[in-house]
Amino acid sequence: MSAEEEPTKAANIFDVARLAGVSHQTVSRVINNLPNVRPATRARVEKAIAQLRYSPSPAARALVTRRTRTIGLIVPAVSDYGPTSIAIHFNIAARAARYSVDTVSAVDVDPASTRMLVEGMLRRRVDAIVLVVNDMAVLEVVHALDLNIPLVAAAATMRRDAHLVSIDQYRGARSAVRHLAELGHTRILHIAGPTRAPDTIERMRGWRDELSARRLEIVEPVHGEWTAASAYTLGLELDIRPDSAVFVANDHMAIGLLSALRERDIRVPEDVSVVGFDDVPEAGYLVPSLTTVRQDFAALGELIMQKVLISIEEPDSVTEDTPLATRLIVRQSTRAVDLPDKPVDPLLPAPARGA
Structure with missing residues (x-):
């Protein structure tokens, strides 16, 4: 059999993507006439489809008839x-x-x-x-x-x-904890969600790994139920100390925590910083407005x-x-830790003027 007679493999969606220089998701969007594809990109994909004589697999075509x-x-x-x-x-x-x-x-x-x-x-x-x-x-x-x-x-x-x-819940959680650590907080508590929820597990894993990487104290998290009421109850007993911050596993629980802290006369962010997760529509209108991790x-x-x-x-x-x-959205519920002024050693010479 000559090279010309040798059967060629039918093109698939990835062949089209490679020829057009786009992702296979973009090819799918063009095939299904979905929005948010630039005209130039759509034209490039359609040209690649024609050049490769691409069509969905026979199995997929059979499925289409029963759709x-x-x-x-x-x-x-x-x-x-x-x-x-x-x-x-x-x-x-x-x-x-x-x-x-x-x-x-x-x-x-x-x-x-x-x-x-x-x-x-x-x-x-x-x-x-x-x-x-x-x-x-x-x-x-x-x-x-x-x-x-x-x-x-x-x-x-x-x-x-x-x-x-x-x-990416894991990296979103790490970004929240990193923000608090860079503000100078050395004791970052965590109010987690229900124990068997995948989001809880990944956010807790990110919180723990970021603390470990920075060699900061790890206080075992407490678990809420994704609700403001559950975090309010936990917040009434939460052990808040100087340099504390709290990473809360979702914004609704953060709202409950803010209420509990206000009842205890603990100021946010002056006494403790708080970060949530989700960026619910109300997050920017709380007092203080809530620093949080936005999900798209x-x-x-x-x-x-x-x-x-x-x-x-x-x-x-x-x-x-x-x-x-994810994306960290910094608002008013977090601030840098106020460090005490460094004492001046009276035995040291005064710094030169203008130094």
Whole structure:
């Protein structure tokens, strides 16, 4: 067989991405006519698609013929800002891709209940399932499932998996603790979330690692329930000392802590600095306004939708994604530690004028 007669491998989405000089997510956005792609980039991708004669895999084309253009979304039955924001922004991204979303709330987080919800979604003939994880037990269920449709999980975890997407809770926590340490705080306490929540585990890991790297004291964290009320109760008993600061695992708990400290006549930030996590809309309007770690839930919603589309179109081409970065937002609830004036040794000569 001559070189001309030798069969060539069909192009895939990554070949298109390499030729166009873009990410495979961008190629997916162009294929599915999603917004937020520059015209020049879209034209470059379309040219690469034509040049490579790219089309989705035969398996994906067969799946297309059975599509309902509906995605099942399973979210925890909570009013927490994080899961609620993920659900909202995923719905926005799905609508932009001309998909509808069938949402169910998971009241229980045990494996049996999670499997039952997934099976219910399968009976509704959804094209894919998205699962917002707030308990490690649910994450274990995800890895044990063997489905004939894509399942994408939003979960912060050390584990890397092609079907997991997340915001980098670990580095976000380290940035919060680093900020407090650079302000001169040497005793940085932590009010953590529920013990089995993936976000709790990653934020606590970041807090602990940053303290260890700086050889600062580690006081075992106390755990709240993501609510202002739970942190208010903890804050009434929190051991606040000079040079203390508190890293709180979410903004709602930080609000409860601020109330407890005010009741105890402990001033923020004069007596203690406080940092939250999430950057809820109210954070900038508290007194004092709250220093916090911002999560980009809009970007996460889009990333989840991109992962779903690629899983449908190119099921053998799904790869791991780098967790999305967070951003530290510095406001008035943190300040540098006031160091005492250095005593002057009377035996030393006075410094020269102008020195």
